Amino acid sequence: MKTLTVGLGERSYPITIGSGILPALGESLRAVAFPRKVAVVTNPTVSALYGAAVLDTLREAGFHAAQISVPDGEAFKNLDTLNTLFDELIARGYDRGSGILALGGGVIGDLAGFAAAVYLRGIPFAQVPTTLLSQVDSSVGGKTGVNHRLGKNLIGAFYQPRHVHIDVNTLSTLPPREFRSGLAEVVKYGVVRDADFFAWLEREHAALLALEAPALVEAVRISCQIKADIVEIDEKEGGLRAILNYGHTLGHAAELLAGYGTLRHGEAVAMGMVAAAAIAADLGLASEPDRLRIEDLLRALDLPVRLPAFAPAVYLDALTRDKKVKEGVLQMVLNRGIGDCVLHSVAHPDRIIPPILEKYC
């Protein structure tokens, strides 16, 4: 079991990572003096797999815990679901001396975290993330929220949990495509911040795909550490935190153009990283061998590396609508070699992007 701390002054909190550590959840919550009365917010899919184990460990540790289940899926990460959650919390008498535990992937974490941020003006919150994406990304950093019909994550709050408890064994039940999608964000951390981690991923890709526990614990630990280091410097995305958008510029455009739900988010990010690395190579920030290493690693992890085929004008329009192109200049994070990156203003995207799309669609 490994523990790291997200250092945010009085809002600092531990992230515990291990294999088979779900039964230790109750003790971990006691160690951070989590409230005795706990609402476990989850969905039917995750509840069927881990709900009983979570209630057992909480009750054994002396917590008064009960589940509140919301429907499964991104389509339910909205204000209507939030309202039904508040209905339950109020009806069951959850008060200021209670806490909310999110049990599930990023959708549950974002929704339950936002509920905790605003219910009774804020009650303590903890997370048991059960997808790779939520373990390495959404459970670290305190962004919570829900979607609006006019856009994703438009309503939310920065709200830090008291504790994050990660059992990598939960990944064994995850659909393989969800798991691989999470690996794209893991690769991203190596590209933008840590060349040694990138090289480690090159060596360990087979162990990761085989869900070998030591490799998973290490990948999750280093990913959380990198994100925590960035969040400690820039909690509210005033600057540095933006580097986590590496691969997300063209990736997000691809996700939109393919139609939401067609590509998994991480698949789109994988494609976007290869294209970003190509732009970085064109501009002399990185080399073609760097780009090839990124592509090869993503391929080895069974991730797609070519963007969906749409005309350059369609991509440029999507980037403009996404506010990535402003006054004819494209703002994007580009890798400087491997392990470092910069936020770059790409002049003339209308000249730079078409040849990239020609090669990487």
Ligand code: NAD
């Ligand atoms: P998700 O929460 O929808 O989970 C994917 C699917 O896997 C769901 O059907 C879920 O029920 C199921 N599942 C979860 N754990 C499982 C397990 N162990 N075994 C079997 N099935 C399991 O999707 P996600 O990829 O985890 O999260 C995506 C969400 O995260 C998006 O809404 C995105 O906006 C958000 N996000 C937030 C942040 C942040 O900083 N807060 C960062 C990145 C993404």
Ligand code: MG
């Ligand atoms: Mg992402």
